[in-house]
Amino acid sequence: MNSVYEGAIQDLIDELGQLPGVGPKSAQRIAFHIMEAETEDVERLRAALAAVKTRVKHCETCGNLAEGEQCSICLDPRRDQSTICVIEQAPDVQAIERTHAYRGLYHVLGGAIDPIRGIGPEQLRIRQLLARLQNSEVKEIVIATDPNIEGEATATYLARMLETMNIPTSRLALGLPVGGDLEYADEITLSRAFEGRRIM
Amino acid sequence: MNSVYEGAIQDLIDELGQLPGVGPKSAQRIAFHIMEAETEDVERLRAALAAVKTRVKHCETCGNLAEGEQCSICLDPRRDQSTICVIEQAPDVQAIERTHAYRGLYHVLGGAIDPIRGIGPEQLRIRQLLARLQNSEVKEIVIATDPNIEGEATATYLARMLETMNIPTSRLALGLPVGGDLEYADEITLSRAFEGRRIM
Structure with a gap:
């Protein structure tokens, strides 16, 4: 898109266009x-x-967003201190909180293992996770990394590491999305749903 | 979407969510x-x-964006002073400028006649257009309001008014979009294309 606007408005369009998900048309509209x-x-x-x-x-402590030194979840004594859910990014906290299905603590890794982009375990907040597990009463780690190649690789890495520390580790179930249509499920999701089937 | 974020980040998500075309997910991402x-x-x-x-x-003068009292187009002596193109909104100037098919002046109405929303001719910059036509050398008004009901109503209103002033008035052609597929053209566009057909 050519810029025929004058100074300030074009400057603002350019700045807005740098934001994620904001194309030239939206930048102009905004x-x-x-x-x-x-x-x-x-x-x-x-x-x-x-x-x-x-x-x-x-x-x-956990890498989640916070306005003080600790986030509101780490500061909340009503949260179950014996469970830590490991996620890739801070927005994942909100997604899980919306379910009201989890009352434990979190640990934000800050990404996933991705050798192609040069992200190894040492670039993630894994050292901080290990530090939390020293002298703590954690009874379970729930690994909730993304259900993709990088997320799976990270989950496998963490599971092996935690196994040596004798800390029980679980992984969120993979399967058909609720409300979805089996006919339109992709093959990998469908085969995972078979692998994870439960006796009724 | 519930807000589980703390103060400042949620405030920013709320403010971004007020912008046009920015939904809750984009606001969070930004x-x-x-x-x-x-x-x-x-x-x-x-x-x-x-x-x-x-x-x-x-x-x-024309209602287009300007950092001084007048916009760069009104101030440009190379523009054809005898033609005024009437448009609804300032962004329409950029759309027309990109074509390089027009070298005259503009007049931004600030909207279109829309009785349902209570917008009549007096809410638009029509008075200012008439003022420009006094003592000017304008030889043609090109009406380029949007090709929808409100734009057509505004074009018809302007054409009748300008007729009484003996100023030649034209309207942008309606027809098939270039690069489109006739099979997928809607009936109204296709019938307008027939009405506007030209001898080859």
């Missing part, structure tokens, strides 16, 4: 919206951007 | 990107947002 928006609304957005940069950090 | 982005990149975005609010205005 820029025009900003131009016509109330100044106080734009100031609120600018303040929110600054606040995230200055106030939000990673929890020193 | 917020996480912002959190991990370089501070100077975020500051550049914040500065661009502020600059648009303080520096970009509407051209006093």
Whole structure:
């Protein structure tokens, strides 16, 4: 898309276009919206951007988002301190919290093992996980890395490592998505669903 | 989507979610990107947002975007001063400029006549268009409102008004989109293409 706009509006379109998932058309649409928006609304957005940069950090214990040294989950005494769910990224915490099916703690790895991109175990927060397991009362590690090649490789690596430490480890079930249509399930998902079938 | 994030990140997700075309998932993705982005990149975005609010205005003549009192097109003496193309919104200027098929001036109405939303001719920049036509050397008005019901109604309204002023008025052609497939053209477009057919 050529830029025929003048200075400031084109600058904003360029900056917005750098954001993930914002193409040239959306960037233009947002820029025009900003131009016509109330100044106080734009100031609120600018303040929110600054606040995230200055106030939000990673929890020193689990790597989740936190505004202090620790996140609200690590600070919550009602959470089950004997279970740690290992995930790749902080947004995975929200996805799991929405299910209300888990009341334990988390550990954010910050990615998955991916030799092609040069990400090995030492680039992930695995050392910090081991530190948490020293002198702790953890009875189970639930591995909830993504159900793809990198996530599986990471899960296998962690499972082997934790086995030597005698800590029971589980992995989220793979199978047909609820509400899905068996006919449209891909072959790998379907074969995993067979492997994981349960006696009724 | 429930908000389980803490303060600042959730505030930013909420603010981003107000922008056009940004759903909850994109807002979350952008917020996480912002959190991990370089501070100077975020500051550049914040500065661009502020600059648009303080520096970009509407051209006093045509209503297009301008950083001074007039836009670069109105200020350009090489533009054909005898033709004015009437459009609904400022982004339409860019769409037409990209074609390099038009070298005249523009007039941005700021919308289209839409009785359901309570937008009549008096809410549009029609008075300003009439003011431009007084004492000017305009020889043709090209109406380029959107090819939908509101745009057509606005075009018809303008054409009747300009007829009384004896100013030649044209309307952009309606027909099959170039590169499209006749088989998939909708009935209205196809019938308009028949109506507008030209002798070869």
